[in-house]
Amino acid sequence: MLQDATAKEPSIFDRLDIDAHVLRLQHFFAREKPVMMEGDYTLHYHFISELDRYDFTPPAKVKNLDGELARLAKDGMLKSDQIGEFFTIIRYFIYLKNYAFKEGRLRKFLDEITIPETIHRYLTHVTPDGQINPEVDEELFGIDRAMTEKKRHLSQRLVQIANSQKLGPYMVDKQVHIVAGEEAILVRGGYSHVIKATIIGRSSGGFFYIVPSEISSIKTELEHLDSRKAEIIYRIEKEISSVLGGQMLFLKFINRTFDRFDHYQSRVLFARSGNFEFVVPEPGQGIVLSRFAHPALSNPKPISVDFSKSVLLITGVNAGGKTMLLKSLLSAAVMARYLIPFRCKKDETRIGRFKEIEAIIDDPQNVAGDISTFAGRMQAFHRLFRKNDVLVGVDEIELGTDSDEASALFKVMIESLVDRGCKIVITTHHKRLAALLAANPDVGLLAALYDEEKRVPTYDFLQGSIGKSYAFETAVRYGVPSPVIAEAKTLYGEEKER
Numbered sequence: 472m473l474q475d476a477t478a479k480e481p482s483i484f485d486r487l488d489i490d491a492h493v494l495r496l497q498h499f500f501a502r503e504k505p506v507m508m509e510g511d512y513t514l515h516y517h518f519i520s521e522l523d524r525y526d527f528t529p530p531a532k533v534k535n536l537d538g539e540l541a542r543l544a545k546d547g548m549l550k551s552d553q554i555g556e557f558f559t560i561i562r563y564f565i566y567l568k569n570y571a572f573k574e575g576r577l578r579k580f581l582d583e584i585t586i587p588e589t590i591h592r593y594l595t596h597v598t599p600d601g602q603i604n605p606e607v608d609e610e611l612f613g614i615d616r617a618m619t620e621k622k623r624h625l626s627q628r629l630v631q632i633a634n635s636q637k638l639g640p641y642m643v644d645k646q647v648h649i650v651a652g653e654e655a656i657l658v659r660g661g662y663s664h665v666i667k668a669t670i671i672g673r674s675s676g677g678f679f680y681i682v683p684s685e686i687s688s689i690k691t692e693l694e695h696l697d698s699r700k701a702e703i704i705y706r707i708e709k710e711i712s713s714v715l716g717g718q719m720l721f722l723k724f725i726n727r728t729f730d731r732f733d734h735y736q737s738r739v740l741f742a743r744s745g746n747f748e749f750v751v752p753e754p755g756q757g758i759v760l761s762r763f764a765h766p767a768l769s770n771p772k773p774i775s776v777d778f779s780k781s782v783l784l785i786t787g788v789n790a791g792g793k794t795m796l797l798k799s800l801l802s803a804a805v806m807a808r809y810l811i812p813f814r815c816k817k818d819e820t821r822i823g824r825f826k827e828i829e830a831i832i833d834d835p836q837n838v839a840g841d842i843s844t845f846a847g848r849m850q851a852f853h854r855l856f857r858k859n860d861v862l863v864g865v866d867e868i869e870l871g872t873d874s875d876e877a878s879a880l881f882k883v884m885i886e887s888l889v890d891r892g893c894k895i896v897i898t899t900h901h902k903r904l905a906a907l908l909a910a911n912p913d914v915g916l917l918a919a920l921y922d923e924e925k926r927v928p929t930y931d932f933l934q935g936s937i938g939k940s941y942a943f944e945t946a947v948r949y950g951v952p953s954p955v956i957a958e959a960k961t962l963y964g965e966e967k968e969r
Contacts, residue, residue, distance in 0.1 A: 486830040487802045489811075492766035496811055499737035499744075501530040501729075508734045512810050514576075515735070516751045519810065521577040523739045527570060530563045530733065531599075536726055544719060548712040551704065555601030557715065557722060558594055560729045561586060567732070584728065587718050593711050603704045611703045618696050625689045629654055632683050637665045643678050653690075655680040738810060747812030750803070752824040756781075756862075756894045758800055761819035765799045773814075774799055776932065780915040781889045783896040785932070786905050787919030793898040794832075794866050796917070796932065800896050801830055801864045825862040825894070829855065832866040845877075852884055859892040869901045878904040889913055 484490040493506055508515050539553050564584055572578045596607045605615040626647070632638060633645050633656045641662040648655050650672045657678050662668070668681035682690070715722060742749065762773035774792075776783075778800055785793045806813050807822040831851045848868075855863060869877055878901050885895055885908065899905060908914045918933045 483801075483805055483828060483830055486832050487798045487805060488765070488767040489802050489806065492806075492813070493811060495745075496737060496741045499529075499741045501733045501737070502533045502535060504730055504733070506809055506811065508731070508810065512808070513751055515810055516749060517576055518580070519735050519738055519749065521572075521575050522735050523742070525570070525572065527736070528566070529736050529740060530729070531559055533559050533729075540719070540722060540726065543712065543716045543722070546716060548709050549715070551597055551603045551708055552601035554708065554711050554715070555597045555599070557725075558597050559599070560725055561590065562594060562599075563729070564725065584725070587721055589714050590718055590721070593714060596707060596711060603707050608703055608707065611700065611707075614696050614700045614703070618693060618700070621689055621693050621696070625686060625693070626654065628689070629656065629683070629686055632656065632666070632686075638662065641665065643674075643676075648680060650680045653682060654686075655682050657681075738812065742812040745812075746814070748815055748817040748820075749810060749812045750807045750815065750817060750820050750822050751810070752804075752807050752822050754824060756823040756825065756860075757821055758804065758823060758862075758894075759819070759821040760799065760803055761816035762814075763799055763803055763820065764814035765795060765802060766813060768795070774932070775816075775819075776800065776917065777934065778894075778896065778915065781894055781913040782885060782908065782911070783915045783917060784905055784908055785896065785898045785917045785919065786900065786902075787917075787932075792932075793919050796919075797864045797866055797896050797898050798830075798832075801828060801862065804828055804862050823862075823894075826860040827858060827862070829861055829863045831864065852888075855888055855893060856891070861893045863888070863893055863895045865895065865897045868897050868899045869904065877901070878907055882907045886911065886913075 482490070484493050497503070497506060533556050536553075536556055539549055539556070542549065564581070565586065568581050568584065572581065596604055598604050603611070605612045629647050633642060633647065638658070641658045643657040643659060646657070648657055653671055655671055657674060658681055659678055662679070662681065666681075667684040669684070669687060670679050670681055672680035674680065738749075741747065758778040759776070760778075761775045763775070764771040764773050774796060776796065776799075783800070785796055787793060803813065803815070803820075804822055804825060805811075805828055808825075808828070829851075831848065855861065868881055881901075881904055885897070888895060905916070909916060916934070920931045920933055
């Protein structure tokens with residue numbers, strides 16, 4: 472299985488530099504989840520294609536409800552905001568069912584969703600912001616109105632007291648202050664000669680925040696009303712929780728179905744946001760990319776490559792795009808498998824199906840684990856010999872050991888893995904390995920090109936050729952002194968350079 476983007480160890484997304492692209496997709500999710508969809512991705516693609524024909528409203532953000540479902544399963548009770556999360560999902564499906572989707576898989580999918588009447592009648596009991604709707608209970612509605620009136624009266628009376636003539640000499644200012652959630656006025660010492668009040672705080676200047684006694688009585692009435700309101704809300708929450716607990720099968724179904732639709736809508740909106748294309752994996756192992764743009768590059772040069780053979784050997788100039796081409800081939804396969812859209816010429820792009828996708832890219836050296844670079848590479852290859860139908864990318868295959876020995880070893884291992892059904896893309900500077908593999912009809916060659924006149928890589932590739940590394944030219948480009956380069960060329964020899 473491919474690792475998910477949320478895994479602690481570097482995932483395939485990280486190793487291929489598509490983690491930021493995946494994260495941008497996940498920002499369109501209505502709630503957090505792995506990017507992978509379970510089931511047949513061909514079927515999922517049909518739903519996505521149908522949905523893409525419509526201008527629909529995306530769902531509101533909702534939280535994960537696994538804990539709430541577990542609580543209901545044990546006859547527990549939910550608060551109004553938790554109930555509201557379920558109702559947000561259910562209301563959204565009612566919106567979708569009433570939307571003018573035409574005949575097709577999407578229409579049939581929505582028609583098969585039936586909201587139980589026992590739940591439907593309670594949808595108005597909770598507001599979209601997760602509060603109990605006071606209009607569903609006559610007493611609650613009356614309490615809400617009474618509390619609103621008393622709060623208005625309290626504020627008015629506090630302003631009147633603050634502006635009264637007898638208290639005027641003791642007032643620090645005419646404002647109403649909020650202290651620990653309570654409305655109060657700020658006075659100097661000696662105020663008690665003209666008004667009875669409770670001190671609820673002190674200012675930095677040594678003044679007193681007070682609540683007049685007559686205001687306190689209004690607050691006491693508000694507290695009684697609020698207590699009664701809480702009792703009514705508790706009763707309604709308990710009633711709705713009992714109804715939801717009796718519909719556990721439906722709630723689990725609608726919860727899963729919401730995540731499924733969330734995968735669809737987020738991909739549609741993400742594709743629209745970047746003018747991306749969906750490519751669905753096809754039977755076989757062929758990979759053909761047309762004008763593919765790797766999402767990690769801000770201004771990429773689109774690449775087109777035919778990877779129809781079992782092995783693709785990429786050679787050529789240093790810093791000429793070999794690694795990015797390898798990552799592009801694997802990235803396209805990963806994104807196609809996850810139905811993550813990307814930039815390409817869709818009609819000319821083909822991607823096969825693979826059980827697994829492996830990226831052997833980073834230096835595996837581990838001092839603490841006593842693993843050298845070459846030993847780490849051998850461990851990675853050892854794991855491959857237990858698999859089949861795998862797409863593998865190996866960057867700088869020659870790392871860590873003698874080139875002549877490694878060439879013979881890697882040639883035999885690569886051909887053995889091909890016999891097991893693996894498809895492998897390799898970057899290398901090993902001319903001997905390239906020469907050994909070039910004679911195999913299952914191996915395709917690709918060379919990164921260099922502009923001799925401008926002395927820079929072109930980031931283009933030539934099919935059917937083994938490329939020169941241009942080590943001396945690259946060293947010049949990065950500032951190595953000319954005398955050093957000249958001596959190295961002499962040592963290397965004219966015939967080898969030719």
